[in-house]
Amino acid sequence: MTLQFAISPDFPPEHIPGWYIFNTWLQRELDCAIHLQLYDNFGDLREAIHADRLDLVYANPFDASLLVREKHFMPLARADNLQDEAVVLTADHHRARHIEDLRPGTVIAATDVPDIEMMGMIMIEPADLNRNNTQRITCDNYVMVAKQLLNDEADIGFFLAEAFDNLSDLVKNQLRPLVRSQIQVIHHSLMAGPALQERHATLQQLLTTMDTSEKGQGVLDALKIHRWSPLAQEDSEFMIDLMDTLMIS
Amino acid sequence: MQDMCPGDIAGNYTEHRLRYFDGSQRTVLVSETETPYPEGRLIVSRTDLEGVLTHVNQSFVDMAGYTEQELIGAPHSILRHPDMPKAAFADLWQTVTAGKPWQGYVKNLRKDGGYYWVLATVIPNVREGRVVSYTSVRRKPSRGKVEEHAALYRKLRREES
Numbered sequence: 001m002t003l004q005f006a007i008s009p010d011f012p013p014e015h016i017p018g019w020y021i022f023n024t025w026l027q028r029e030l031d032c033a034i035h036l037q038l039y040d041n042f043g044d045l046r047e048a049i050h051a052d053r054l055d056l057v058y059a060n061p062f063d064a065s066l067l068v069r070e071k072h073f074m075p076l077a078r079a080d081n082l083q084d085e086a087v088v089l090t091a092d093h094h095r096a097r098h099i100e101d102l103r104p105g106t107v108i109a110a111t112d113v114p115d116i117e118m119m120g121m122i123m124i125e126p127a128d129l130n131r132n133n134t135q136r137i138t139c140d141n142y143v144m145v146a147k148q149l150l151n152d153e154a155d156i157g158f159f160l161a162e163a164f165d166n167l168s169d170l171v172k173n174q175l176r177p178l179v180r181s182q183i184q185v186i187h188h189s190l191m192a193g194p195a196l197q198e199r200h201a202t203l204q205q206l207l208t209t210m211d212t213s214e215k216g217q218g219v220l221d222a223l224k225i226h227r228w229s230p231l232a233q234e235d236s237e238f239m240i241d242l243m244d245t246l247m248i249s
Numbered sequence: 250m251q252d253m254c255p256g257d258i259a260g261n262y263t264e265h266r267l268r269y270f271d272g273s274q275r276t277v278l279v280s281e282t283e284t285p286y287p288e289g290r291l292i293v294s295r296t297d298l299e300g301v302l303t304h305v306n307q308s309f310v311d312m313a314g315y316t317e318q319e320l321i322g323a324p325h326s327i328l329r330h331p332d333m334p335k336a337a338f339a340d341l342w343q344t345v346t347a348g349k350p351w352q353g354y355v356k357n358l359r360k361d362g363g364y365y366w367v368l369a370t371v372i373p374n375v376r377e378g379r380v381v382s383y384t385s386v387r388r389k390p391s392r393g394k395v396e397e398h399a400a401l402y403r404k405l406r407r408e409e410s
């Protein structure tokens with residue numbers, strides 16, 4: 001049986017080789033075939049989850065609830081150096097200096113990454129902005145979001161904080177963060193499906209100790225992950241509860 | 250709960266006697282100093298089924314002004330402000346004990362007598378089909394909503410007495 005492994009579509013493109021290296025390592029360690037699937041949009045990924053086609057998923061926090069509470073996936077691990085935090089940006093030349101300066105009719109540029117979207121919308125609530133009184137430009141990636149701001153096509157943009165930090169100084173200096181989230185408990189998770197239930201403990205042990213071997217460390221380096229920290233069921237349940245409160249508006 | 254101490258209060262204050270749902274009473278000391286909501290943060294707590302705090306995050310500790318040790322094991326009403334109407338919390342408890350999420354604007358009382366406004370969401374935590382605890386996550390409210398609710402709560406308070 002070949003296991004099916006999917007990566008949430010919001011992976012940074014420069015990590016693609018890293019995920020293939022990781023998959024090769026995992027196949028060798030588990031001594032079984034694993035097919036790695038990189039979805040390019042969240043709709044396709046969710047369709048695969050709903051159809052029970054996946055065994056391992058590196059999931060956006062937004063999909064954690066579906067995986068854990070409806071599809072009985074079990075959390076394995078999280079990258080201990082990566083968190084999902086969002087930044088709301090304007091162009092440096094934009095008149096808004098604070099979130100409260102924004103007015104109804106504000107044009108938002110954003111990608112389709114669901115947790116960043118949710119955090120962005122929460123951070124503009126203090127200006128009484130919501131889905132009904134804002135306009136939207138959906139972009140394929142963060143570079144396009146930045147472009148919309150610099151060209152005055154959009155007033156604000158929603159960014160993954162890490163993606164903003166990794167922009168070139170040339171672009172970054174033309175942008176202004178209005179607010180940056182510091183939630184600290186929302187993160188991507190590696191999760192295993194029901195078919196892997198018996199091997200869950202083995203798999204978790206493998207992942208959380210891979211940084212202790214030279215080979216494992218090399219694989220992690222390719223993904224810019226320091227180490228995998230174990231995730232208990234209740235850790236994920238807590239994050240899902242938190243996400244649930246944030247989805248109520 | 251212990252009465253609040255004058256030594257903890259920054260600046261001028263007024264004294265109020267609060268009577269809680271369980272019949273207990275506490276003297277609270279209240280000042281007019283507002284602490285602004287911390288930008289980009291969420292204030293998170295979890296309680297048991299009786300509303301006793303079992304988890305607080307750092308933003309909760311910072312805003313409440315109590316230490317984590319003082320908070321864990323205390324009833325959530327340690328933050329109750331005398332300007333909050335009883336009806337708001339009655340609605341909160343009625344909603345969450347029915348298994349539904351509750352959302353509302355809340356003025357909270359700090360240990361130093363000051364206050365802060367939040368938009369709070371409370372949900373029941375369901376494990377294996379049973380409600381085992383409650384989680385509350387607060388976010389920054391808009392100024393317009395705060396003023397609207399301050400006026401509404403004043404009216405409700407007047408009608409209580």
Ligand SMILES: Cc1cc2nc3c(=O)[nH]c(=O)nc-3n(C[C@H](O)[C@H](O)[C@H](O)COP(=O)(O)O)c2cc1C
Nearest residue numbers: 269270271296300325326328329338371383384385
């Ligand atoms: C998860 C959760 C969070 C709560 N958060 C607050 C809060 O931030 N401030 C507050 O005054 N009451 C909060 N309450 C309500 C209190 O339990 C309590 O009902 C309220 O302070 C009024 O006190 P009383 O019910 O003893 O009259 C919360 C309750 C729950 C279950």
